[in-house]
Amino acid sequence: MAISGAGVAASAAGGLAGVLASGRAPxxxxxxxxxxxxxxxxVPASDQLLRREIAQECQRALGIRLNIETINANDIQARITSAVQSGSGPDIVxxxxxxxxxxxxxxxxVDDVAEAIGAAQGGFYETSRTVAHDGQRWVGVPWSIVGLQIAYRKSWFAEVGYERFPQTWEEYRDAGRKLKAKGRPIGQTLGHTFGDAPAFAYPYLWSWGGKEVEADGRTVVLNTPQTVESVRFMTAFWREAHDEGGLAWDDSNNNRAFLSGSICATLNGASIYVEALRRPQAYQTERGTPMKDDIGHAPLPRGPGGQFSYHVPFTNILMRYSxxxxxxxxxxAWIGSREVFDKWFVSQKGFSVGPTRIWEQHPLWNEDPVMLPYRTAAQTGRFAGYAGPSxxxxxxxxxxxxxxxxxxxAVQGMAPEQAVREAHEExxxxxxxx
Incomplete structure (x- = not known):
């Protein structure tokens, strides 16, 4: 891709702001x-896009050779720790x-980069800012947010009386109990995995009126009757309605279980649906029809304390040793510009939204009504540490x-009161x- 004269001029005149405006570097x-x-x-297509098109364009536009390495998300923190200790490793994580x-x-x-992107794109979602800004400076540049919704089999829920997805935890428990009796349990991980487990546990706690700390960010208030009741309800809900093997699942197990027809619902990003769209002949219902046509998306149910969500933000951190x-x-600055980020955003097909609100207006959302629950999901998310700072x-x-x-x-047998007390003490x- 040639660098236009106007793009070079804008970039040279405006520094990082110019890069963001033109999508080009000097x-x-x-x-x-x-x-x-x-x-x-x-979404494998996005990794392919980065390695092929974006990396080549980066070299043409910036004169920078891009070395992209991908690993399991659960292994990233260990790599960072090792890199910090050794003083060498990836430049950006x-x-x-x-x-x-x-x-x-x-x-x-990276204050100048983050501020320029936010200013150019209507400001960051609160979730993106919360996790990437420590109150004094930007510790990273917000990249994206993966929205979390419950993917569910519409026809199966209709069979047990739920034409509309359950609105409360009591309804979800009732539907799940009936579906598990048919060999179609709910699939949910409670394992040590980066996304689906905390994205369920935190909003579930909030929906019962529980929280970690007060707004001062110091006073721990987890051990309350509301938290204990949430745990007590969960133990019965788990036994009656869930695939109990979910305790050991990571963020990919539920995708495979859903696409194989083993579970009726699971909290997830849109990757299940995106994969079913990509290979409609491979993923079929028991009636021999494409599973993609029987997938719906809905937010987590509400509890006595309200209805909440947790969506997974991504942040690019530039390592000091680089x-x-x-x-x-x-x-x-270049890859966060609208022109370049747009290509990656389209490849995600709605699995990830941008860190700024302008991406809610993207034409992509007009293409498939099944994906619409993800369009504005990031507006409603709280994040870990509520009611204090994250x-x-x-x-x-x-x-x-x-x-x-x-x-x-608790679902493995510990008394709810003890489980809450131990967590509170930690x-x-x-x-x-x-």
């Missing part, structure tokens, strides 16, 4: 190689959840799966630390 950018570590995307807060002291300053910091910042301590709680384990211990140790 023609005088020095050659460099950037190592970008990412997860193995649940695309991290999930609020992991960026854990590594803030090891990340380079010897290519200026080139990396040019790259982050800071380093909240990230530690999340990374240690303390809330997920609270429910997992939070006190973390939030009470200096």
């Amino acid at each position: 023609a005088y950018a020095q050659a460099a190689t950037i190592h970008w570590l990412r997860w193995n995307d649940f 695309c991290v999930l959840n609020n992991w960026a807060q854990l590594y803030g002291q090891s990340t380079a300053n 010897r290519q910091q200026e080139a990396a910042k040019r790259f982050l 800071n380093r301590k909240a990230a530690e709680v999340l990374t240690k799966y303390i809330l997920t384990d609270m429910y997992a211990k 939070l006190v140790r973390i939030y009470g630390a200096a």
Whole structure:
């Protein structure tokens, strides 16, 4: 792709703002190689796009050679820890959840990049800002948000009296009990896995009126009657309605179980539906029709405390040890520009939304009504650490799966009161630390 004269002029005149406006970097950018570590995307076409088209365009537009490495998302934190300790490794790491807060002291300053992207695109969602800004500076540049909804088999729920997806936990439990009796349980992980487990446990807790800490971000208030009741309900709900093997699942097991017809519903990104669309002949219902036509999407049900959601944000962190910091910042500004990010966004087919609100208006959302629940999902999300900030301590709680384990211990036989008490004590140790 040739660099237009206007694009070079705008870039040279406006620095990073010019890059964002033109989708081009200055023609005088020095050659460099950037190592970008990412997860193995649940939409394989997006990884292919980055490696083929985007990497080539990056070299043409920026003079930067892009080395993209993808690994299992559950292995990313170990790689970062090793890289920080050794002082070498990937220049940029695309991290999930609020992991960026854990590594803030090891990340380079990207304030100018993040502020320019936010200003050019109507501002970031609160979730993206919360996980990527520590209150004083940007510890990373927001990349995207994977919306979480319940994917479910419409015809199966209709068979047990739910033409509309259950609106409350009591209704969901009733539907799940009836479907499990037919060999079609709900599939939900309570394992140590990055997305589906915390994205269920946190909003489930909030929907019963429970929370980790007060707004001061210091006072731990997990051990309440509301939290205990949420755990007590979950133990019966799990036994009556769930595939109990879900305790050991990661974020891919439920995809496979759903597409094989083994479960009736699961909390997930849109990857199940996207895969069913991609291979309609491979994924069929028991009637021999494409499964894609029997998949619906709905938010998590509401509880006594309301209805809430948790969507998984992604943030690109630039490591302080990197010897290519200026080139990396040019790259982050370029790939975050509307022109370039648009190509990746389209390849996601709605699985990920942008970190800014402008992507809600993208024509992609007009193509498939089944995907519409994901379009504005990020507007409603809370994040780990509520009602306090989603800071380093909240990230530690999340990374240690303390809330997920609270429910997992109870469904395996621990008394609800004890499970809550142990989780509360772990939070006190973390939030009470200096």
